[in-house]
Amino acid sequence: MRIIMLGAPGAGKGTISTILEKEFAIPQISTGDILRGEVKAGSPIGKKAEEYMKAGGLVPDEVIMECVRARLTRDDCRNGFILDGFPRTNSQAESLKALLADMGMALSAVINLEAPEELLLRRLTSRRTCSNSSCQAIYNIHTKPAKKDGICDLCGSPIIQRDDETEEVIKKRLDIYRENTLPLLEYYGKEPIFFSIPCIEAVETVDEIKRKLQKG
Ligand code: AMP
Numbered sequence: 139m140r141i142i143m144l145g146a147p148g149a150g151k152g153t154i155s156t157i158l159e160k161e162f163a164i165p166q167i168s169t170g171d172i173l174r175g176e177v178k179a180g181s182p183i184g185k186k187a188e189e190y191m192k193a194g195g196l197v198p199d200e201v202i203m204e205c206v207r208a209r210l211t212r213d214d215c216r217n218g219f220i221l222d223g224f225p226r227t228n229s230q231a232e233s234l235k236a237l238l239a240d241m242g243m244a245l246s247a248v249i250n251l252e253a254p255e256e257l258l259l260r261r262l263t264s265r266r267t268c269s270n271s272s273c274q275a276i277y278n279i280h281t282k283p284a285k286k287d288g289i290c291d292l293c294g295s296p297i298i299q300r301d302d303e304t305e306e307v308i309k310k311r312l313d314i315y316r317e318n319t320l321p322l323l324e325y326y327g328k329e330p331i332f333f334s335i336p337c338i339e340a341v342e343t344v345d346e347i348k349r350k351l352q353k354g
Pocket residue numbers: 147168169170171173190191192194195196197198202222223224225226230302311
């Protein structure tokens with residue numbers, strides 16, 4: 139199963155992908171998580187990406203494609219993967235198409251998650267993330283607080299608010315989404331493997347995705 143998860147920041151791509159990862163035993167590949175790990179490690183890729191990320195802008199395609207190529211050619215992707223936060227532009231979609239063709243792979247589904255703008259804003263400003271780059275568990279101060287205040291339930295590391303989840307940067311990320319990523323709905327929309335569903339309650343959304351994947 140090779141899945142692309144589309145949707146605005148805060149639409150639920152990370153949450154849904156984490157559930158599907160367990161259900162289908164295929165890795166969730168989040169370019170945002172990969173980049174945050176590189177920034178934390180102070181690697182050359184991290185150094186190139188950091189400023190763009192802090193400002194809520196898009197990291198250049200060549201940096202992203204280097205990360206994606208390295209990740210997709212790893213062994214654990216042989217049975218499939220869930221792409222979360224990639225592609226984000228039509229040119230990334232074109233590069234992905236070429237990469238998959240090279241690898242002799244085809245996509246199984248492109249899923250767009252829908253959520254109203256006020257819900258996106260509410261989710262993003264109340265989101266907290268585990269600071270451990272190999273964990274990155276997601277919490278929400280209202281709906282999914284950690285058991286012990288400020289400490290990750292899974293790994294015990296501190297939980298933080300991401301630099302790019304302040305209200306000002308979030309508004310910028312939503313503008314960038316509308317301008318650069320929304321056109322992907324046109325790009326993939328005509329393909330039979332594309333579908334778009336609301337993501338208000340994660341459990342219902344996952345059930346609906348499983349139903350649609352079984353039918354397809
Ligand atoms: P995310 O966790 O997916 O919201 O990503 C956090 C940040 O990482 C984004 O705001 C971008 O700066 C950068 N980023 C992640 N994925 C991509 C991508 N596919 N293309 C460009 N920039 C990306």
